[in-house]
Amino acid sequence: MALVKIPEENRTLSGQPEVTAFLAGHGIDYERWTAAHDVGADAPADTLLAAYAHEIDALKKRGGYVTADVIDVKPDTPNLDMMLAKFSREHWHDEDEVRFILEGRGLFHIHPNSGPVFAIEVEAGDLIRVPRGTHHWFDLCVDKRIRAIRLFQDVSGWTPHYTESGVDEGFEPVCFGPAYVARR
Numbered sequence: 001m002a003l004v005k006i007p008e009e010n011r012t013l014s015g016q017p018e019v020t021a022f023l024a025g026h027g028i029d030y031e032r033w034t035a036a037h038d039v040g041a042d043a044p045a046d047t048l049l050a051a052y053a054h055e056i057d058a059l060k061k062r063g064g065y066v067t068a069d070v071i072d073v074k075p076d077t078p079n080l081d082m083m084l085a086k087f088s089r090e091h092w093h094d095e096d097e098v099r100f101i102l103e104g105r106g107l108f109h110i111h112p113n114s115g116p117v118f119a120i121e122v123e124a125g126d127l128i129r130v131p132r133g134t135h136h137w138f139d140l141c142v143d144k145r146i147r148a149i150r151l152f153q154d155v156s157g158w159t160p161h162y163t164e165s166g167v168d169e170g171f172e173p174v175c176f177g178p179a180y181v182a183r184r
Ligand SMILES: [Fe+2]
Pocket: 091, 092, 093, 097, 136, 138, 160
């Protein structure tokens, strides 16, 4: 279950109705895919994509996505810091950023056109769609682990446009979920 934190208002939102409604107000779709398939999160990418084919096809129809893949990041991923540095500066894309989290956790910061910056901490079972053009950045939690299905509207895939606003520097890239703390 995702959590939302609004640092400027010193507010944390939890619970699916509250989180879903808040994110919907910013054009962000949030769903829980609790009907997980009988396939381990560590299964090969092709197996996972096949297991979730029905859900992926439904999403493709809804959002015009043409391709899906599995991103797999671990502490020993080569050039991890370089890769994470690309995600963690404020940017936007020409297409939606759609992620279904299979394993691990991560932290999206969203910088809306109006209103304060907020953070969304996602975990396994969370599906999130950040609309094209949304200013955002992304960090992993301290365990540096995430595995997620990604969907793309363009076969060229993920291209960030950096804003160079420096806004990201004002926010701690620290996960805050109680479940995360409890697991450590
Ligand atoms: Fe992004």
